[in-house]
Amino acid sequence: MASPRPIVAPRPVVEIARLSKTFGTGATKVPALIDIDLTIGTGEVVGLIGPSGSGKSTLLNCIGCITEPDAGTIRLDGRAIFDGKWLIGDLRRLRLETIGFIFQFHNLLPFLSAWENVAIVRTLMGESPERAKARAMELLGYLQVDHRADALPSKLSGGEAQRVAIARALANEPRIILADEPTAALDSERAAIVIDLMKQVATERDAAVIVVTHDEKIFSRLDRMVHLRDGRIVEVVS
């Protein structure tokens, strides 16, 4: 009999303090994030909610080390990443090792099969092609889409493509999964399955999942909803 999974207290994976970001200068100045404080732990699926232009994508991109904040601090998986400036020289490698990205329109490479789209992440990390394929097949199996491993993205349904995209986001065993409108192209049932899968991934793999979404049909499945308005957190609903 398999031994039960030990109960582990959540630990912070994303720690943000007083984070600010302004785009442009002078008359075109836009404060996109103002004094953001947010801590997200293992096992959590957190939604970033708010009207268009409220700063959701900017916050996701700062956590993903794609956009450089102006001020504040970011710690990812216990490591200081930003403190008024980047503290890590190779941000590309940091992203490759720590973060999995999932996008609205899955962003799979159209000329690679489902398994190749997943395996490429492992080969970029230096793994041999054989091992990378084996790992890709395992992840596609975990997401119950391995029967479509040889299909090109254009031949996958929306739900299948999003599962492959999640498998790809997991390929580097990230502690942090960032998803930008991952369910916008899916119907209610498939959207619910995708969010439940993310919750399963967060719990089983000690990861934190952050989802930017306008999709009201998934709100009830999120552990926490962080509401942004004009660059500030105005409400957090658990």
Ligand SMILES: Nc1ncnc2c1ncn2[C@@H]1O[C@H](COP(=O)(O)OP(=O)(O)OP(=O)(O)O)[C@@H](O)[C@H]1O
């Ligand atoms: N690269 C940029 N250059 C200038 N302004 C920007 C840039 N990116 C975002 N902004 C501005 O920063 C503010 C926050 O934008 P952001 O994209 O984070 O909002 P959002 O909540 O994700 O919006 P949406 O729901 O429409 O995607 C907006 O006023 C936007 O116009």
